Amino acid sequence: MFSKIKEAYQLWKHIDLDALGRLSQKIDLPQVMEAVGRLDDQQLAGLMKMLRSGGHAKKELPPVTGDFYDISHKLSEEDRALQLKVRTFMEQEIQPIVNEYWLNAEFPFEIIPKLAELNICGVTYEGYGCPNRSFLMEGIIAMELARVDTSISTFFGVQSGLAMGSIYLLGSEEQKQEWLPGMQQLKIMGAFGLTEPEVGSGAAGGLTTTAKRDGDKWILNGQKKWIGNATFADVLVIWARDVDDNEVKGFLLRKDTPGFEVKKMHDKMALRIVQNGLITLTDCVVAESDRLQHARSFKxxxxxxxxxxxxxxxxxxxxxxxxxxxxxxxxxxxxxxxxxxxxxxxxxxxxxxxxxxxxxxxxxxxxxxxxxxxxxxxxxxxxxxxxxxxxxxxxxxxxxxxxxxxxxxxxxxxxxxxxxxxxxxxxxxxxxxxxxxxxxxxxxxxxxxx
Known part of the structure; x- marks a missing residue:
């Protein structure tokens, strides 16, 4: 009771009596006080909030979200937690720097160790340090990355999907053991070389990059264009046409291979953070052991x-x-x-x-x-x-x-x-x-x- 009296006294000290007199000429103050006295605590709080905002209660706006049908709620608690973990990383680590890197067409290499800590690379693969989660979770991750920046999502898609995926689906067990654990931890960077300067949609039957068998080696010649991650990749999956049987085969090309040259592509208007390269292969020698053992045709x-x-x-x-x-x-x-x-x-x-x-x-x-x-x-x-x-x-x-x-x-x-x-x-x-x-x-x- 004493606290209530003290609170009332503190309020009374701040009352402008002249203003109160003028107000009493416009409204029935006893009636107002009686009505206010009937309000419960929640109603009083709302009234005070409205008075502090100048007579208009601040409108509570709905959250900003593109998930209008609450699809994320169909995820398990574990998957939802991972989704939010990726979202937090992108909003805190990428959003503040993305425009500068995009404008300068440079890649933020400093984020790679932090990205590795999320443990999302090769998310659908089994073994080799990979998480072995669902394809749905892989899609959710791709969406969360692209929601902040499509370039980072593309970089990740090349590493985790195209490069690792080629080895996981078509490589020998020895090749998987050599490359996948390091790629999963983002300690080994990968690229995927299919598109050529004059061959895009016609890759199924029109590759001009050639591979010629020479004993236990292969000789690769040709060019590849638009190859993401090519400027810094440790291993590149190169697709070439076997001149003997005319079938497309895959090769794991190591970055220090003689005859391998890559030039960064400039003046792109899109995906500027992605480091696309123009690759030239001049009599590159690749061991038979570095040919993807289960890649025998474009199928x-x-x-x-x-x-x-x-x-x-x-x-x-x-x-x-x-x-x-x-x-x-x-x-x-x-x-x-x-x-x-x-x-x-x-x-x-x-x-x-x-x-x-x-x-x-x-x-x-x-x-x-x-x-x-x-x-x-x-x-x-x-x-x-x-x-x-x-x-x-x-x-x-x-x-x-x-x-x-x-x-x-x-x-x-x-x-x-x-x-x-x-x-x-x-x-x-x-x-x-x-x-x-x-x-x-x-x-x-x-x-x-x-």
């Missing part, structure tokens, strides 16, 4: 691409989700005509269209990963997801830039990176047209490939 190469293409679809989701969330946050803070632009109908329409695409994409890739975990994934499944998600991502990032007006092209607002990087996602790991033909063949029974 084997396609096994790797099928596995990783699902991850690219997840990357597209992450890119779109990152752009949407930055745009949503921006529109709630940016004011024009006296109120946040998020309060205007046209802006809300753009936001809803973005969210619709992001939600459709997320539900699609979730089912895609379920098929992969059940051993039911087919080429056409991965291709359809790549087509749809990369196409919709373009639409999402375009609208994200649109609601930001001129600020949408500034790096400081983040969306500009996603706009540019979406163009790379749209093309790599199979163009929209090539993937469409894969799906078209599956649903019609006719192959439209040349």
């Amino acid at each position: 084997d190469t396609a096994e790797v691409l099928r596995m990783t293409r699902a991850g690219v679809a997840w990357q597209a989701v992450g890119c779109a989700r990152g752009a949407y969330e930055h745009a949503l946050d921006y529109t709630r803070k940016r004011k024009q005509f006296g109120k946040p632009i998020a309060a205007f109908q046209l802006v809300q329409n753009h936001l809803v269209e973005m969210l619709s695409n992001v939600t459709a994409m997320q539900t699609m890739v979730y089912r895609l990963s379920e098929l992969q975990d059940q051993g039911m994934l087919k080429d056409e499944h991965a291709s359809l997801a790549k087509v749809f998600c990369s196409l919709r991502t373009r639409d999402v990032v375009s609208k994200a830039r649109e609601v930001m007006g001129g600020n949408g092209i500034l790096l400081e607002h983040n969306v500009a990176r996603f706009v540019a990087d979406a163009e790379a996602i749209y093309s790599y790991e199979g163009t929209k047209e090539i993937n469409s033909l894969i799906v078209g063949r599956a649903i019609t029974g006719f192959s439209a490939f040349v």
